[in-house]
Amino acid sequence: MQSVISIILQRLALGLLTLFVVSVVIFTAVNMLPGDFAQAILGQGATPEAVEAIRKDLGLDQPPITRYFQWLGNAIQGDLGNSFAQANFASFAGADTGVSTTVAQQIAPRFANTMFLAAVTACIAVPFSITLGILAALYRNSVFDRATNVTTLTSISSPEFFLAYVLILFLAVLNPMLPSLSNIFDGMSFGERLEKTLLPALTLTLVVTAHMMRMTRAAIINLLASPYIEMARLKGMSPMRVIVKHALPNALAPIINVIALNLAYLITGVVVVEVVFVYPGIGQLFVDSVKIRDIPVVQACCLIFAAAYILLNLLADILSILSNPRLRHPK
Amino acid sequence: MSTIVTLILLLVAIAGGGWVLRFAGQQATGNAPVFRDMPFAVAFGYVLGAALLLFSIWYFFQPTVTDAGVPNAGVVFFRWAVQFFLMSALAAYLFRLLGRNLGTAGSKKLFRQMPLTASFGVLIILIYAITAIFAAWLAPFGQEEIFARVNVLPGGNEATGGDPMHPLGTDQIGRDLLSRLIYGAQNTVGIAFVTTCLAFFLGGTLGFLAATLQGWLDQVLSRAVDVLMAIPSLIFALLLMTIASAWAGSERWLLTVYMIVIIAVIDSTRVFRLARAVGLNIVVMDYIEAAKLRGEGLGYLIFKEILPNATAPLLAEFGLRFCFVFLTIASLSFLGVGIQPPLADWGTMVRDSSQFINFAAFSPLTAALPLLAAGAIALLTVGVNFVVDWMLHKSSGLKE
Numbered sequence: 001m002q003s004v005i006s007i008i009l010q011r012l013a014l015g016l017l018t019l020f021v022v023s024v025v026i027f028t029a030v031n032m033l034p035g036d037f038a039q040a041i042l043g044q045g046a047t048p049e050a051v052e053a054i055r056k057d058l059g060l061d062q063p064p065i066t067r068y069f070q071w072l073g074n075a076i077q078g079d080l081g082n083s084f085a086q087a088n089f090a091s092f093a094g095a096d097t098g099v100s101t102t103v104a105q106q107i108a109p110r111f112a113n114t115m116f117l118a119a120v121t122a123c124i125a126v127p128f129s130i131t132l133g134i135l136a137a138l139y140r141n142s143v144f145d146r147a148t149n150v151t152t153l154t155s156i157s158s159p160e161f162f163l164a165y166v167l168i169l170f171l172a173v174l175n176p177m178l179p180s181l182s183n184i185f186d187g188m189s190f191g192e193r194l195e196k197t198l199l200p201a202l203t204l205t206l207v208v209t210a211h212m213m214r215m216t217r218a219a220i221i222n223l224l225a226s227p228y229i230e231m232a233r234l235k236g237m238s239p240m241r242v243i244v245k246h247a248l249p250n251a252l253a254p255i256i257n258v259i260a261l262n263l264a265y266l267i268t269g270v271v272v273v274e275v276v277f278v279y280p281g282i283g284q285l286f287v288d289s290v291k292i293r294d295i296p297v298v299q300a301c302c303l304i305f306a307a308a309y310i311l312l313n314l315l316a317d318i319l320s321i322l323s324n325p326r327l328r329h330p331k
Numbered sequence: 332m333s334t335i336v337t338l339i340l341l342l343v344a345i346a347g348g349g350w351v352l353r354f355a356g357q358q359a360t361g362n363a364p365v366f367r368d369m370p371f372a373v374a375f376g377y378v379l380g381a382a383l384l385l386f387s388i389w390y391f392f393q394p395t396v397t398d399a400g401v402p403n404a405g406v407v408f409f410r411w412a413v414q415f416f417l418m419s420a421l422a423a424y425l426f427r428l429l430g431r432n433l434g435t436a437g438s439k440k441l442f443r444q445m446p447l448t449a450s451f452g453v454l455i456i457l458i459y460a461i462t463a464i465f466a467a468w469l470a471p472f473g474q475e476e477i478f479a480r481v482n483v484l485p486g487g488n489e490a491t492g493g494d495p496m497h498p499l500g501t502d503q504i505g506r507d508l509l510s511r512l513i514y515g516a517q518n519t520v521g522i523a524f525v526t527t528c529l530a531f532f533l534g535g536t537l538g539f540l541a542a543t544l545q546g547w548l549d550q551v552l553s554r555a556v557d558v559l560m561a562i563p564s565l566i567f568a569l570l571l572m573t574i575a576s577a578w579a580g581s582e583r584w585l586l587t588v589y590m591i592v593i594i595a596v597i598d599s600t601r602v603f604r605l606a607r608a609v610g611l612n613i614v615v616m617d618y619i620e621a622a623k624l625r626g627e628g629l630g631y632l633i634f635k636e637i638l639p640n641a642t643a644p645l646l647a648e649f650g651l652r653f654c655f656v657f658l659t660i661a662s663l664s665f666l667g668v669g670i671q672p673p674l675a676d677w678g679t680m681v682r683d684s685s686q687f688i689n690f691a692a693f694s695p696l697t698a699a700l701p702l703l704a705a706g707a708i709a710l711l712t713v714g715v716n717f718v719v720d721w722m723l724h725k726s727s728g729l730k731e
Contacts, residue, residue: 019561021561025558029571029574030570139376143380150448153717153720157709157713159665159705159709159712161662161665161681161705162681162702162705162706162709165702169688170408173691173698174405240370264563268563268565271569271666272565272665275666286569287666290569290570290668291668293573298573302562302570305563305566306561306563306566309566313561
């Protein structure tokens, strides 16, 4: 047991280290921008004095290493700086526009929305794909298996927006069952929120199901040649019972691993899907900020995406160690 | 509520049908093993499949225009989908038949073992390659040519707002959409191909170098790749594109060049991993040792000894990588930061025409436009994936 804890601690430390290096990469990338924040805020007609004043105000006259640690220190405490788009002149001119200007204020509600979308997707996709995978393994090489294989391969290789528009066409335009725009706001009831989230969640489900389903099928089929499965069959167990009771528990490690990896993949997929459905999540904010070059927001979103990605990969790693005794006791 | 009740009743009816099918089969065939050992779920599946097939056939022959004169858009789209599916299956079958009877003994053998999906994939890749190379001859007009009539609807029918000169209509500034769709093949596929080649050149060379030299170079490169791979690729690409767009300023073609470099570097990390892993298995071979003792240089070792022995896994990876690159570029263009106008490209076309989808109920042809561009992207990746899937299946020797 001791070794498990030490392995997990090792992985955690490695994950933290990766996150730290990634934050350095992001910071360096942003610092490669021509000009600097001050010029970006003031735009074309900035006088040198005004630029200098803002540079001092934002601490841009400090060396990059100092600024990096300041940024990191603030980011850890939840202060991600001010957004350009809304800070623009308003806050520097001393005017109170009444809109949120810090990046954290902008991101927080959208982060919750994205989490909600990811959770709804996971609730649909995970049971669905595991069931499909078990059925495909049970009726392997049948018409059902072939059809599932081709369909999932098609859905995994299509771009997210194609799936999204096909779903909109059939479920929102031709048969008006679900809304095609996910305008979510505060004070909506859970049911309404779920209804608006369902179409983006279904799109993401189509995107991630294929991989999980194929992995479940492959992991189960891999085990079917084992002697203990043969034994179970010879006992006269039904094929369904053989798979669910004997094969599935031993196939769980790769399946859990692939689920965690796909949840990590969701983070990338969420960007395009949120734009299609105008879902007010962090992906939409990210793309909007990229277009208007709102650097602090881009930086913060990037960091959050990377952190989530690293965390989920770490989780996949740890879960596969925990579920596999051979990895738990390395020689 | 009534829909749910109907659905439940339907499922119960199908379940009953499954039981009847099994029982009737047992009685009729004198308890033949097929029916005796059939689990209930399988019988249920047969009846469900038959019901779906019957419903599809019934739905296919519904009138396309309702009594009130409104187009029955659901039926129209369903017919298109079914026709497309049947046509592509037929085309794939004929193509495979052609391949089995023409060409050398090797290619004939290849086609004999090919499943229908793989021959469909090969056919798709061929068609796209031809379209991309000969776009200038195939397209009726140039991609930047502007006509006087703007927003012409697709269909080529004057009565419904079309124009026989522009079968797919024109866009909001009067460019012919059919030409732009064809040129899109050249731009989108061409740029994705160049990017993938660049990624392979970078990742492959560095990966083999790391495998051959090992030591500190291997450590440095591997750790750098680890870090780059810890950032989701689309997110990283978007971040770097922000910076590139500031660098490029108003030079739009420069932004496209930056995009190629950025995506190639991001994707070369994945190629590096594979090339290094494959290379590490090769450098321990005796023939490498022999070449080293002969005093061959590093370039000879990498390109003459390692590369020829690593082609098979790299080729399969090339197909997959191409799909990823192609989808990333399409997504970036769809988000508005990828291939820049006036170059025609499918991602941008989808974004520009996405609103038309809301008119599907009144004018199915108009709504087909964004689907056509998005479908063009999907079709190629599906085709490549079918081929790669078959290659992997063949090389792994997986039988069950």
